Amino acid sequence: xxxxxxxxxxxxxxxxxSQKANAFWAYANPKKFLTTTERLLPFIWVLSGxxxxxxxIWGFFFTPDDYxxxxxxxxxxxxxxxxxxxxxxxxxxxxxxxxxxxxxxHVSALAARAAAPVGLVMTLIALATGAIWGQxxxxxxxxxxxxxxxxxxxxxxxxxxIALWEAIEDPDTAADLTSVLCLVGSVxxxxxxxxxxxxxxxxxxxxSLSLDKEEHVADVFYHPLLVSIAGFVLLFxxxxxxxxxxxxxxxxxxxxxxxxxVGA
Amino acid sequence: MPDLGxxxxxxxxxxxxxxxxxxxxxxxxxxxxxxxxxEMTRVEQRIKRDG
Numbered sequence: 001x002x003x004x005x006x007x008x009x010x011x012x013x014x015x016x017x018s019q020k021a022n023a024f025w026a027y028a029n030p031k032k033f034l035t036t037t038e039r040l041l042p043f044i045w046v047l048s049g050x051x052x053x054x055x056x057i058w059g060f061f062f063t064p065d066d067y068x069x070x071x072x073x074x075x076x077x078x079x080x081x082x083x084x085x086x087x088x089x090x091x092x093x094x095x096x097x098x099x100x101x102x103x104x105x106h107v108s109a110l111a112a113r114a115a116a117p118v119g120l121v122m123t124l125i126a127l128a129t130g131a132i133w134g135q136x137x138x139x140x141x142x143x144x145x146x147x148x149x150x151x152x153x154x155x156x157x158x159x160x161x162i163a164l165w166e167a168i169e170d171p172d173t174a175a176d177l178t179s180v181l182c183l184v185g186s187v188x189x190x191x192x193x194x195x196x197x198x199x200x201x202x203x204x205x206x207x208s209l210s211l212d213k214e215e216h217v218a219d220v221f222y223h224p225l226l227v228s229i230a231g232f233v234l235l236f237x238x239x240x241x242x243x244x245x246x247x248x249x250x251x252x253x254x255x256x257x258x259x260x261x262v263g264a
Numbered sequence: 265m266p267d268l269g270x271x272x273x274x275x276x277x278x279x280x281x282x283x284x285x286x287x288x289x290x291x292x293x294x295x296x297x298x299x300x301x302x303e304m305t306r307v308e309q310r311i312k313r314d315g
């Protein structure tokens with residue numbers, strides 16, 4: 001079909017796009033979201049378990065020691081994926097917060113709320129494994145290095161975000177304020193990602209993975225690391241979908257109880 | 265079990281801490297999910313019954 005030069009509202013190409021957009025926003029309907037995710041979740045749980053087990057077992061049992069870091073290199077299969085997810089979880093919260101602020105879809109605000117504890121745990125794993133790894137390599141568990149410090153600030157932002165949700169009774173006001181906090185925190189999430197590029201000083205090494213092939217770790221570590229990252233990504237998706245479903249149900253309970261009180 | 269040499273404790277601590285945190289996260293998420301689902305069913309049934 002030739003769509004060029006046809007700008008009238010009945011243009012079938014435009015209608016198709018509009019229908020596609022509508023199909024996407026249909027998932028903002030809580031019922032549609034719950035029925036779809038309940039069908040998908042078993043597969044995502046299983047896939048995440050398989051990828052995590054494969055990546056970690058492969059990395060732990062079947063990769064050699066690094067010539068400089070010895071066996072501690074095996075921590076990479078936990079540290080890098082969790083750090084990646086810590087930053088990307090906040091980015092996902094940023095997108096869903098923007099959707100809430102612009103389009104007022106409750107599911108998106110609840111998805112951001114559901115993702116925060118997952119991001120918090122990912123940040124904690126990244127900080128803990130980094131400290132444990134740092135001790136034998138740097139001679140200290142902690143240093144006020146740009147990347148470590150920006151990650152600590154990201155961790156505090158996660159705590160503040162969760163606390164703000166809990167502190168405000170009206171869910172719409174809580175969603176508004178947490179969305180604004182999320183926008184501010186995004187600066188630190190990005191800073192955590194690019195801190196090593198902004199400041200050259202510090203103990204933390206450069207990126208282990210990048211689109212630039214020269215920065216990659218050796219293939220023998222890279223392949224199990226990719227599988228492990230896939231496992232963490234899938235686990236994050238499974239947890240966020242499941243927890244969003246829980247938040248939707250908790251919201252429905254509050255609505256039903258409020259209606260009951262008004263009707264009584 | 266691979267030979268982790270002098271870094272055995274370091275590697276095992278990192279893995280143990282991460283696995284515990286991940287299991288806690290998954291376990292608590294599933295526990296709360298089931299609790300909320302049961303609560304919603306209970307509230308819906310009660311409202312249906314009482315009209």
